Amino acid sequence: MLEIANLSVTLPSRRGPLHVLRRIDLSMAKGQIHGLIGESGCGKTMTAMALLGLLPEGAVVAADRFRFDGDEVAGRVKTLRGRRIALISQDPAAALNPVLTIGRQMDDVIRSHHALPRPERQAKAVDILAATGLPDPQNLLRRYPHQLSGGMQQRVVIAQALATGADFLIADEPTTALDVTVGAQVLRLLRDLVASRGLTVLMITHDMDVVAETCDRATVLYAGISVEEGPVGALLDHPRHPYTQALLAALPDAAPHGARLAAVEGSIPPPTETLPGCAFAARCPHATAACAAPPPLRNAGGQSWSCHLELP
Ligand code: SF4
Numbered sequence: 259m260l261e262i263a264n265l266s267v268t269l270p271s272r273r274g275p276l277h278v279l280r281r282i283d284l285s286m287a288k289g290q291i292h293g294l295i296g297e298s299g300c301g302k303t304m305t306a307m308a309l310l311g312l313l314p315e316g317a318v319v320a321a322d323r324f325r326f327d328g329d330e331v332a333g334r335v336k337t338l339r340g341r342r343i344a345l346i347s348q349d350p351a352a353a354l355n356p357v358l359t360i361g362r363q364m365d366d367v368i369r370s371h372h373a374l375p376r377p378e379r380q381a382k383a384v385d386i387l388a389a390t391g392l393p394d395p396q397n398l399l400r401r402y403p404h405q406l407s408g409g410m411q412q413r414v415v416i417a418q419a420l421a422t423g424a425d426f427l428i429a430d431e432p433t434t435a436l437d438v439t440v441g442a443q444v445l446r447l448l449r450d451l452v453a454s455r456g457l458t459v460l461m462i463t464h465d466m467d468v469v470a471e472t473c474d475r476a477t478v479l480y481a482g483i484s485v486e487e488g489p490v491g492a493l494l495d496h497p498r499h500p501y502t503q504a505l506l507a508a509l510p511d512a513a514p515h516g517a518r519l520a521a522v523e524g525s526i527p528p529p530t531e532t533l534p535g536c537a538f539a540a541r542c543p544h545a546t547a548a549c550a551a552p553p554p555l556r557n558a559g560g561q562s563w564s565c566h567l568e569l570p
Pocket residue numbers: 499500501536537538539540542543544545546549553564565566567570
């Protein structure tokens with residue numbers, strides 16, 4: 259469904275070029291949920307913006323391959339936005355207009371993507387709201403966002419994404435603003451929609467529980483680089499890249515009760531820095547002199563990772 263190879267994005271700034279994405283490889287099969295994992299500043303949201311054609315003015319984009327559903331789309335990716343690709347943002351309250359009814363906001367989306375008379379648009383809105391599990395969708399059309407709970411608002415945002423007709427959804431931390439129970443319901447809804455409608459979802463998250471419960475495969479990003487990719491079970495049970503290992507070791511569940519939590523010491527290199535060798539070298543416990551050169555891509559057990567160590 260999506261195949262990106264060696265995507266880079268550079269933004270202009272007074273401090274010099276900002277290498278916000280250095281080397282992103284992403285391969286996603288139709289009908290799967292693919293996690294995009296990493297700490298803040300690793301390039302998750304910028305990757306989503308590149309996919310939506312929403313990069314800031316002056317952004318320089320390059321890629322060896324940028325294929326969507328079999329077609330090369332480099333340079334025209336924004337034509338897919340709203341037609342094939344839609345975004346589910348992390349804050350539903352901010353995504354919805356507080357002074358317009360849900361009906362009006364659903365109608366605006368449907369009208370801009372489907373040439374239908376008003377009664378059919380309204381019927382479509384009711385159908386899609388019902389498909390997201392919202393009770394009494396007919397009555398919901400007359401309500402305002404502030405009259406809904408956070409979980410209901412997120413379902414409306416998902417309904418808007420579906421109303422565009424898009425079959426590829428980018429879910430940007432979709433449960434961050436929700437409590438645990440409601441977040442779990444939203445994730446279940448996304449899984450159900452993938453199964454029933456054949457959607458493909460890119461799940462941006464820093465939450466490994468979300469990855470474990472929801473995703474089929476995942477890609478780990480570091481400093482704007484894809485450092486590891488694989489099936490979720492293998493990735494979480496046997497992480498190969500030292501950064502993925504450090505990320506998982508830093509989870510609260512990984513530490514014995516009462517013990518000090520592990521941390522990945524140091525910080526991500528700033529985007530102003532050029533990185534001729536391994537981007538993780540300054541923080542990696544296994545770094546050697548060889549790591550000053552670009553690491554090779556390795557493959558085993560369905561996983562791929564970039565590292566000089568044969569078995570990190
Ligand atoms: S290439 Fe070297 S520095 Fe980079 S992750 Fe592997 S061992 Fe660590």
